[in-house]
Amino acid sequence: MLHTQAARGSKRSIAADEAGAGEGHATRRKLIRAGLELFTERGFDGVGVSQILARSALPKGCFYHHFTDKQAFVIAVIYAYDAFFRHLMARSFDRSDLAPLARLRAFVHEAGAGMAKHRYTRGCLVGNLGQEAGGHTPEIRAALNGVWLGWERMVADLLQSASEAGELSAEADPTELAAMFWTGWEGAVLRAKIMATAEPMRRYEHYFFNWVRPS
Numbered sequence: 001m002l003h004t005q006a007a008r009g010s011k012r013s014i015a016a017d018e019a020g021a022g023e024g025h026a027t028r029r030k031l032i033r034a035g036l037e038l039f040t041e042r043g044f045d046g047v048g049v050s051q052i053l054a055r056s057a058l059p060k061g062c063f064y065h066h067f068t069d070k071q072a073f074v075i076a077v078i079y080a081y082d083a084f085f086r087h088l089m090a091r092s093f094d095r096s097d098l099a100p101l102a103r104l105r106a107f108v109h110e111a112g113a114g115m116a117k118h119r120y121t122r123g124c125l126v127g128n129l130g131q132e133a134g135g136h137t138p139e140i141r142a143a144l145n146g147v148w149l150g151w152e153r154m155v156a157d158l159l160q161s162a163s164e165a166g167e168l169s170a171e172a173d174p175t176e177l178a179a180m181f182w183t184g185w186e187g188a189v190l191r192a193k194i195m196a197t198a199e200p201m202r203r204y205e206h207y208f209f210n211w212v213r214p215s
Contacts, residue, residue, distance in 0.1 A: 028066045030056040035077035036084075040122035044074060044132050044140075074129070075143050081125045082147040086154070088114075093158050100162035104155065105209060108185070112201045115192060123193040127186040152178045159212075169214045177212060184208060 034055035038047045049063055049070065056062075067073040092107035115122065129136070130144050152175075159174035159181075168174070188204035 024066075027058060027062050030058060031063060031066060031073070032077055032080050035073060036081055036125065037122070039074070039077060040081075040125045040128060043128045045135065071137055071140060074140060078126065078129070078140070078143045078147060082150065085126075085151070089151070089154055093154065099167060100158050100165055101167045101209065101212070104158055104162075104181075105205065108201070108205050111189075112192075112198055115189065115201075116198060120193050120196040120198075123189050124186060127189060130186075131190075148182065152182055155181055162212075166214070168212050172212060181208060 031052060034052050035047075038051055038055055049060070052073070053060055053063060063073070067076065088110065089107055092110060093103050095103050095106060098106060126144055126147055129140070130148075136144075156175045156178035159168065159172075159177050162168050163172060163174055168177070184204050184207075185201075188200045191200035192198055
């Protein structure tokens with residue numbers, strides 16, 4: 001249950017980020033939920049405080065009671081998304097009924113199903129925000145990079161298990177493969193969003209899993 005422990009043990013969990021109780025806790029949760037939805041749909045530059053408040057159906061004063069500015073808000077949303085996505089990965093990565101590569105494929109399928117559920121209007125929040133990195137502050141870029149590196153480590157651990165099980169080619173480096181997986185997967189997710197179809201993700205899945213297997 002290594003990946004579940006990593007997901008639960010992250011200091012950037014939703015529970016830790018939204019610590020509190022009562023009405024204040026519920027309000028902060030609504031704001032972050034609205035941010036998760038809007039940033040996955042439109043990115044950072046396409047979302048203002050007014051849109052966040054409209055989506056969460058809250059008055060303006062609520063936003064600045066919980067967050068000093070948009071930067072503080074987006075960083076909280078990034079960490080909330082990280083906790084959600086680590087849980088999503090762990091749900092597939094910890095499946096004892098599947099071999100390691102099949103667990104990674106199960107994650108790919110579940111993530112793809114999530115995009116299809118929303119008719120490809122939402123992509124990956126980290127990928128969306130990362131495309132606008134040039135306009136972000138160092139604090140936001142650091143948050144995005146830290147999340148991405150954490151995801152890479154989770155995939156690298158799984159690919160190490162795949163290597164030990166003889167599922168990877170002898171020359172494969174799990175760490176390098178994990179970095180390549182995320183770079184390619186984020187590109188496939190972006191194109192799937194643009195095209196409103198799962199085909200780019202299916203193509204990437206076919207290529208990646210055929211490429212890493214022993215010849």
